Amino acid sequence: MPSVFVIDDDAAVRDSLIALFRGEGMTARGFESGADFLARMPDDRMACVVTDLRMPGIDGTELIGRVMALRGPAWPVVVxxxxxDVPVAVRLMKAGVVDFIEKPFDPTLLVETVxxxxxxxxDDNAVHRSRALTVARLNRLTPRETQVFDGLVQGLSNKEIAQDLRISPRTVEVFRAKIMVKTEAASLSALVRMGLLARPEPGPEA
Structure with a gap:
């Protein structure tokens, strides 16, 4: 599970937030300022950053900008x-901050948000890993096997694929068997799902 990083110059608030998250089974670490956080920047691939705005030195707004530039959506930010400050809140939300919660905050709301x-x-990481695995398996296919695979994913019959590629239906069956082995697909439906996952259809135009 990704970590939670708590950044607040008020030690009492920082410690209470860490205790709150840890009490919910989350891995939480505290930092006393934006400068402290940047100086000891964790190397977690994914994490949620919970930060105050008004802090000495590097304030929350500047810190958020740096975090987003460095880690992007892999480190969502909750303020x-x-x-x-409504204008600041709106600007930060438009910039990508997940939520803007005022003190005194409702502990349940904060925990649910994080x-x-x-x-x-x-969930996003699971989808990414699944897509990467699927692409790797499809890359095992030869150019001709890829053509047969594309036909199968389009819902074409063996006969239709054979006509398109100017080969015999029996040859299509041979390629299909090889494709099932190379992609480790247990069924035709699994093969189709792999095609949709690796090559998602574009959404409707605006």
Whole structure:
């Protein structure tokens, strides 16, 4: 599970947030300022950053900009602040901040917000890994096998594929068997799902 990084110059608030997240089974670490966080930048591939806005030195707004530039969506940011400023909140939300929560905050709301961030990271990572594995398997196919695969994914029959490629239906069956082995697909439906996952159809134009 991805970590939670808590950045707040108020030690009492920082410690309470860490205790709150750890109490929910999350891995949480604290940093006393934006500068402290950047100086000891963790190397986690995925994490949720929970930060205050008004801090000495590098404030929250600057920190958020740097985090987004360095890690992007892999490190979603949740702002928890006692100094709510609507224009700033709107700007940060448009820039990609997941949520903007005012102090005093509802612990349940904060936990749910962060937990949702972590779930999305895990789900997105699972999809990414599945797509990468599928692409790797499809790359095992020869050019001719790829042509047969494309025909199968399009829903064409062996006879139709044979006509398109100017080969015999029996040859298509041979290629199809090889494709099933190379892609490790258990069924034709699994093969079609692999095709859709590796080559998602574009959405409708706006």
């Amino acid at each position: 928890v602040t006692g100094h709510a 937990a949702a961030c972590l779930r999305r990271l895990v």
